[in-house]
Amino acid sequence: MLKEGQVRIPSGCAISGIIDTKGNRFSGQEIIKSIDLMHERSNGLGGGFAAYGIYPQYKDLYALHIFYDNSEIKMKTESFLAEHFDIENAGNIPTRPVPGVVNKPLMWRYFVHPRTYMAREEFIDEDEFTARYLIRINKEYKGAYVFSSGKNMGAFKGVGYPGDIGRFFMLETYDAYMWTAHGRFPTNTPGWWGGAHPFTMLNWSVVHNGEISSYDANRRFVEMFGYKCTLQTDTEVITYLFDLLVRKHGMPIEKAIKVIVAPFWDDIERENKEIKIELKAMRTVYSSALINGPFSIILGYEKGMIALNDRIKLRSLVAARKDSKIYVASEESAIKIICNNPDKVWSPKGGEPVIALLEEGAQQ
Amino acid sequence: MKTIDASNMHYRDLNAVVDAESLKEKNLIIKNVYGQRYIGRGLSCGIKMSVYGVAGNDMASYMNGAELEVFGNAQDALGNTMNGGKVVVHGNAGDTLGYAMRGGQIYVEGNVGYRVGIHMKEYNDMKPIIVVGGKAGDFLGEYMAGGVILVLGLNLDKDEDIIGRFCATGMHGGVIYLREKQDPYKFGKEASKVKLEDSDISFLKKQIGVYSKEFNKDLKHININSFSKYLAINKNPYANMYCVY
Numbered sequence: 001m002l003k004e005g006q007v008r009i010p011s012g013c014a015i016s017g018i019i020d021t022k023g024n025r026f027s028g029q030e031i032i033k034s035i036d037l038m039h040e041r042s043n044g045l046g047g048g049f050a051a052y053g054i055y056p057q058y059k060d061l062y063a064l065h066i067f068y069d070n071s072e073i074k075m076k077t078e079s080f081l082a083e084h085f086d087i088e089n090a091g092n093i094p095t096r097p098v099p100g101v102v103n104k105p106l107m108w109r110y111f112v113h114p115r116t117y118m119a120r121e122e123f124i125d126e127d128e129f130t131a132r133y134l135i136r137i138n139k140e141y142k143g144a145y146v147f148s149s150g151k152n153m154g155a156f157k158g159v160g161y162p163g164d165i166g167r168f169f170m171l172e173t174y175d176a177y178m179w180t181a182h183g184r185f186p187t188n189t190p191g192w193w194g195g196a197h198p199f200t201m202l203n204w205s206v207v208h209n210g211e212i213s214s215y216d217a218n219r220r221f222v223e224m225f226g227y228k229c230t231l232q233t234d235t236e237v238i239t240y241l242f243d244l245l246v247r248k249h250g251m252p253i254e255k256a257i258k259v260i261v262a263p264f265w266d267d268i269e270r271e272n273k274e275i276k277i278e279l280k281a282m283r284t285v286y287s288s289a290l291i292n293g294p295f296s297i298i299l300g301y302e303k304g305m306i307a308l309n310d311r312i313k314l315r316s317l318v319a320a321r322k323d324s325k326i327y328v329a330s331e332e333s334a335i336k337i338i339c340n341n342p343d344k345v346w347s348p349k350g351g352e353p354v355i356a357l358l359e360e361g362a363q364q
Numbered sequence: 365m366k367t368i369d370a371s372n373m374h375y376r377d378l379n380a381v382v383d384a385e386s387l388k389e390k391n392l393i394i395k396n397v398y399g400q401r402y403i404g405r406g407l408s409c410g411i412k413m414s415v416y417g418v419a420g421n422d423m424a425s426y427m428n429g430a431e432l433e434v435f436g437n438a439q440d441a442l443g444n445t446m447n448g449g450k451v452v453v454h455g456n457a458g459d460t461l462g463y464a465m466r467g468g469q470i471y472v473e474g475n476v477g478y479r480v481g482i483h484m485k486e487y488n489d490m491k492p493i494i495v496v497g498g499k500a501g502d503f504l505g506e507y508m509a510g511g512v513i514l515v516l517g518l519n520l521d522k523d524e525d526i527i528g529r530f531c532a533t534g535m536h537g538g539v540i541y542l543r544e545k546q547d548p549y550k551f552g553k554e555a556s557k558v559k560l561e562d563s564d565i566s567f568l569k570k571q572i573g574v575y576s577k578e579f580n581k582d583l584k585h586i587n588i589n590s591f592s593k594y595l596a597i598n599k600n601p602y603a604n605m606y607c608v609y
Binding site for chain 1: 375397399401417418421443456459477501503528529
């Protein structure tokens, strides 16, 4: 396989997301249909999905999805896992054979709980403990990739067209209150199983169309806080940025968005004094967390999804609402094919997020 | 009159059918369109086509004289490098509408996205026209070199602006007409507001007439004198860019 720097294929990607804000769960059929429609936006080198609310029977455990290159690395990784986590349940991730999805790695799923006394000894909470030890797997265990690690959610991804990947993972058998999807057309980096979207960290997942020209500044910034970018593509850094800002630094999500797509300096100048001081402070402190370059992303976490464009909207993004469901996609047709008569359709402005969260008291 | 059902059709198959049918039939209807690309690409004079559904990217690209009517919304890059003909959209349209358009007219009933009319150009009597009923996103008329963009700003909420930021950035030709006066901060450095001439008034009257006829709307209440007109400050700003002094 040609690695980064040896190959370059220019084009775009496809993203799609659906949430039922009342928390009602529905199968993966709709999201597959939506992402399938935008076939032209991918080239068969990556597809993936994130699903929230799929493991209610294990909702208090971290659901780890791990790719292994071979059984040797699997054994090594599992002994590392068993050392630091109580493994309640483990098994391979069920798949069905689908033409076009080949060279699959070993795919295993574990429901785990961190060893409480170990987290206490390190004076960190369970989330931080889990994140740290999973980052160590991706960094130190060559051939093992943790690609999903949240609670009551999971990422499913691989090399192939996204519809085929969805059928491969039998997503019609899962019920989620929120689905996001990605069809990949890798531009600067190789198409491989770990490099497909979504990119996750604990409950966060990101699917992304575009490329991040600020990648190295962002990477250096998050790596100062213990993250490690190991997946040979720019998108993972977005996931780590949100994890850092919201989980570690305790920033409200709306403010984190203002950091990631910070308003232009001359727009800040037109704000009133109070807002101006705050925005200037945020741009100054978090200058390395500003994401530049063309992108549209869908961020998922336990509370819902957020769709976001770069500030000058260099990638397409459309949103729609029908009753308690909110849809976002790269193309309007990908929404209309599953929701023919939405109550409202709109094109979000650059840098203006679509915030689609579960309602207060919605069942998860 | 020939009706084509586009359900579950790949865009290549759909466009092949349109190509074949347009040789025999001058009036075509396409139903159940869901994002198929390049509909009406390169289509010549004398053909009329109605499209029902969500028209996919690059509709009417390189179109050469045909007339398209879309009943629904159109996605991105409608009229990409369009050479002539007319497109009427009964709905909204996406980003980069009229990208590098060289001739013909596009009428959109509702709103349009970012970078509409980017790199539009004109040559002698080839003078493309884009008329937008609602509002436009940022970078309207970016690098515009010719032709006309007219935004009517109809049916907007109080918090909605008729244009976004960076309007006319890099503009060096053509004309932009916007209803009402706009805040200067929304414009690039390369355009400035100028006075409406009599010829502008008659042009606006004519185009508003076409719009109200196409979309069956009474627009007599619009005050033509309330429009503002924007022209490029410099017609040929880059002529010396690569010269050695």
